[in-house]
Amino acid sequence: MLGVAARRVAGAARPALRTARCFSTAEAPAVMKLNFCLPHETIYKDKDVDQVIIPGSAGEYGVTAGHSPIVAELKPGVVQVVHEAGQEPENFFVSAGFALTHPTSVTDITAIEAVRVEEIDEGAVKSSYDAAKREMDAATEGSREAAEAQVAVETTKAMAAAIGVVLAS
C-alpha cells in the first residue's frame, strides 16, 4: 500500500524511490533496456536508457535499472525517456496502452499512438477539446457517445497539460 502511495508522488520523490524500489539482493544492471513500440512505428527497440517515467492509470511512476516487475495500464499522458542521468527527458504523449517492466530490467511500453510533445499543435488541441466538450454535452448520459466523448475530453485535457496550455472550461 505504501508502495502505491509512494508511486503516486513519484514525480517529487524520485531519488528516494529509486533506492527504495531496487532489488536489495540481486545486483542491479547499470542501465535498463527500453522497448517503446506502436502498431505502425517502432520508436525505441532495445535502447539503453537511464530512466523512464510512465503515466500509469493509478499515477505516474519512474522506472530505472533493477526495478521490480510491474504491469501498468496507461492513461493519456506523457512518457518521459531520460537517456542519460541528468539530461533533459525526451517527452512523448501517449493515448493509451500498457507498460510492462520485466525482472530482467527490460521495459516494454506499447501504445496505440504516441507523438513527441513538441509536435503537438496547440490550436488543434484547443479546437478538438471544444468539439469533444460539445459532443459530451449533447450526448445523452450513459450512452456510448457520451463515453466516447468523455475519453476525447480527457485525452485532449491531458494533451493540453502536456504542452502547458490552459483550456477554457
Place this chain on the structure above:
Amino acid sequence: MHAHACRTLRQARPLGSSLSVRGMATEKQIMMRINATKNISKITQSMKMVSAAKLRGDQARLDKAQPFNAWTAELNEPPMVTEDGIDTSGWPQKNLIVAISSDRGLCGGVNSFVTRAIKKMMISTKEQGKETTLFVVGEKGRSQLSRVHADEMTAACTDATTPMQFGMATAMATEALKNDFDTMHIVFNVFKSAIAYDTSIKSLPNLAKEGGEEQMVEYEFEPDTKEEVMQDMYEYLVASQMWHSLMESATSEQSSRMNAMENASKNAGEMIDSLTLIYNRARQSRITTELIEIISGASALEEAK
C-alpha cells in the same frame, strides 16, 4: 445475353469437333489459343508485379508489427508450425479457433494450408469431446470452412480494406472476445522469406477467466486491482496478437501470390512455345499440300497438251 452466348457456343462446337476428327485444329484456332494464352500471361505478369510492390509495403508494416507484439512473448508461447499436425490433447474444454485467411484468391496455398490445419484440429478436438468454435477472417477461409464447419462458425469478417489498420484488428479482437472460451488459437501464416511461409498456431489462454490471476505472480499490478487489469490486458493482448497475425498473413499472401503468378507466367510461356510449334507445323503442312495441289494441277495441264 448469357443464354445467347451459350447457344452460339453450342452451335460452334460441332464445327470444331468435326475438324478435330482430322487430328489437327485449324491454324486459326491455334492462333486464337496462342493469343488467349498471351493475354493470360500478360495478366499474370502484371499481377506478379503488383504483388511484388504490395509485398514491400506489407513487409514494412510487418517490421513494425513484430516489435510491437514482442511484449506478448512474456505471456504466450511462441507460434508453433502446424505442418506435422497439432496435438490437441493438451487443449482445454472450450476453444476458439481464429482463422486468418485472405479475401482474394490466386495466391497459392496460403488459405488451403490454414483451413486444412483447422479441419484436422476440429476432428481431433471432437474425438476428445472438446468444444471448438470458429472465428474466420477472410472470404477464402469462410467459403472453405463453411462447407464442413458451418455450425461451429460463430462469425466471419470478410472484405476488409487493405492495408489493414490497427483499429480493424481491435474491432476483430472485440468481436472474437464475445465468445466464451478457455483458450483462443490463432491459425495464420508466418512470413519466412519471399519464397517461404509457415502455417502456424498461436495459443492465447484466456486471462480474463478464472485462474488468470494465478499468472504473472512476480509482477506488481498498477492499479492494484489485478483481476481488472488482467482483463484489460487480455483484450489488449488479443488485439496485439491479432494485428501481428494479420500482418504476417498479409505478407505471406503477397509473397505466395507473387510466386504463384511467376509460375503461371512461366507455364503460359511454355504453352505459347508448344502452341507456336504446332501452329508452324500446321502452316507448313498446309503450304506443302497447296504446293502439291499446284504442281499436280500444272503437270496435269502439261500432260493434256
